[in-house]
Amino acid sequence: MNITLHPGREKSLLRRHPWIFASAIKSMDETLRQAQGDASGSTVDLLSSDGKFLARASYSPSSQIRARVWTFTDEPVDKEFFRKKIRAAIEMRQRSNIEARSDSYRLLHGESDGTPGFVVDRYKDVLVLQSTTAGSEFWKETVADLLVEETGIQNIYERSDADVRELEGLKPITGMLRGTPETRLHITEYGLRFFVDIAAGHKTGFYLDQRENRHRVGELARGLDVLNCFCYTGGFSIHALVGGAKSVLSIDSSADALALGRENVDINELESQRAEWMEGDVFQLLRKFRDENRSFDMIILDPPKFAPTAAHAEKASRAYKDINLLAFKLLRHGGILVTFSCSGGVDAALFQKIVASAALDANVDATIIEHLSQGSDHPVSLHFPEGTYLKGLICVKG
Numbered sequence: 001m002n003i004t005l006h007p008g009r010e011k012s013l014l015r016r017h018p019w020i021f022a023s024a025i026k027s028m029d030e031t032l033r034q035a036q037g038d039a040s041g042s043t044v045d046l047l048s049s050d051g052k053f054l055a056r057a058s059y060s061p062s063s064q065i066r067a068r069v070w071t072f073t074d075e076p077v078d079k080e081f082f083r084k085k086i087r088a089a090i091e092m093r094q095r096s097n098i099e100a101r102s103d104s105y106r107l108l109h110g111e112s113d114g115t116p117g118f119v120v121d122r123y124k125d126v127l128v129l130q131s132t133t134a135g136s137e138f139w140k141e142t143v144a145d146l147l148v149e150e151t152g153i154q155n156i157y158e159r160s161d162a163d164v165r166e167l168e169g170l171k172p173i174t175g176m177l178r179g180t181p182e183t184r185l186h187i188t189e190y191g192l193r194f195f196v197d198i199a200a201g202h203k204t205g206f207y208l209d210q211r212e213n214r215h216r217v218g219e220l221a222r223g224l225d226v227l228n229c230f231c232y233t234g235g236f237s238i239h240a241l242v243g244g245a246k247s248v249l250s251i252d253s254s255a256d257a258l259a260l261g262r263e264n265v266d267i268n269e270l271e272s273q274r275a276e277w278m279e280g281d282v283f284q285l286l287r288k289f290r291d292e293n294r295s296f297d298m299i300i301l302d303p304p305k306f307a308p309t310a311a312h313a314e315k316a317s318r319a320y321k322d323i324n325l326l327a328f329k330l331l332r333h334g335g336i337l338v339t340f341s342c343s344g345g346v347d348a349a350l351f352q353k354i355v356a357s358a359a360l361d362a363n364v365d366a367t368i369i370e371h372l373s374q375g376s377d378h379p380v381s382l383h384f385p386e387g388t389y390l391k392g393l394i395c396v397k398g
Contacts, residue, residue: 002047017384055071058117112378130204158176160174230303241265324355
């Protein structure tokens, strides 16, 4: 089955960007045109307007991203194709020596591992698979079998419940995919233990992409009063406590997440009197702390995704500015702000401008001492800049 592009719309493919939008498509062959929904996830050849082969991709009749490239060669897309992709991803993680730092990490990272729509996270001896596209749904069972073969891990839990599946015409699916995995388990990173709920937790259960950044916070936290906002289950909090923080106040809107955070203090045998947990809205609580003239030596802002796409960037920018402005006001002189955005619609340059604007409105001087990003198990293809979704800054208040 073939898709032919409008003249000039092959430029992105020639740069090896893996997405083709519906507006780029001039025509499709009769077999594909008649199949439509029945062809969801099927493999198609992408052709230039003059009929030259460009790439082989998965077809999604419901999404504005109508095709996602599997390969820019004419190799067959079959079980052995995915075996090669999985083996290459495993080898990349081995070269990064991630297992020296943690028993849990991302094994497949979508487009950047050549597997659009697939996210697979390893939590010790359990894999959590997320399928977000028509193409990954088509090949899901095959990939699940290959993961068992190539990793030796028998237990796979599915967390295909991301909102983006709706754009692909797919319903949410969660549950056992292979074996009988425990859904509540504990993992280790940098020698610290964390409880993870792979069935009900955020994303696939834990923010594996922040591993190195949590460790860095621990290195900077000695003797400091720390405020951790949007703390989830307390990853940054635990590292700060182990690093010698004087106190850590952790805020989240989820009582269940905070309960796991308290358990993480206990499992790491840390002094509970140094850790305070508060349920509530971060925006409201930061304003309350400002009105009470409270202050901190370090503030961590790791909010949820305010802008999933560029269309949401303006509204998200206001939210990012609000929390960073409040944080600057709550920081003591010489205090450290560790601030993040995981929004795909806000790039690194825009995020830095937002934080700079917040400092200006707070009437403070601040200096960036480090730029942060996702860990090496969340690689970024040079041809797919959208893969750089996590942006972070460590700023010092003058």
